[in-house]
Amino acid sequence: MLEFLKSEEDNRFSWDSIGSIEEGRTNLGESMPVYVYRLFQFTIKDVLIEKYGKENAIDVFRKSGDLAGREFAKHMLNLDLPFNEFISQLQETLVESKIGVLRVEKFDVETGFAVLTIGEDLDCSGLPITGETVCNYDEGFLAGVLKEYTKKEYVVTEVDCWASGARVCRFEAKVVE
Numbered sequence: 001m002l003e004f005l006k007s008e009e010d011n012r013f014s015w016d017s018i019g020s021i022e023e024g025r026t027n028l029g030e031s032m033p034v035y036v037y038r039l040f041q042f043t044i045k046d047v048l049i050e051k052y053g054k055e056n057a058i059d060v061f062r063k064s065g066d067l068a069g070r071e072f073a074k075h076m077l078n079l080d081l082p083f084n085e086f087i088s089q090l091q092e093t094l095v096e097s098k099i100g101v102l103r104v105e106k107f108d109v110e111t112g113f114a115v116l117t118i119g120e121d122l123d124c125s126g127l128p129i130t131g132e133t134v135c136n137y138d139e140g141f142l143a144g145v146l147k148e149y150t151k152k153e154y155v156v157t158e159v160d161c162w163a164s165g166a167r168v169c170r171f172e173a174k175v176v177e
Helices: 034-052 054-076 083-096 136-150
Strands: 101-107 114-119 154-160 169-175
Touching (some): 034 054, 054 136, 083 101, 136 154, 136 169
Antiparallel strands (some): 114 169
């Protein structure tokens, strides 16, 4: 093995991996056009599909989103807040971060089942209609946030998407038994 390569453990994501944006982008700052994010995301997804198949690529995006959601929750949200306050904080943070506009249509406190929507979604709002849901990263991201807050394992599935013809992304979240 080449000496300059890090071990697999060293390559694991940590919040520190994001680095100092203030220091590194003194002129350009944090903002960038949505098309740059989508260009990055959709080209990676395309290459993963070509190399590993569609289901494996979707799995990678969900798992990446899950990791991102857990880290986002740990570093950007107060996980000790009561549920309604936590959701309000999550909504505000998603808007401030320009990720999307979150609404909770349903949340069953006994079962953990939830129906969530995201309007103006970073991943898909404005995409051409293909008849498919495409927000696999968001599925994982929401599952990761819910996991960190509830300490329960979640699976989140997108049931409506801009790309499927809806004007909002709708997700069903279920606790894994």
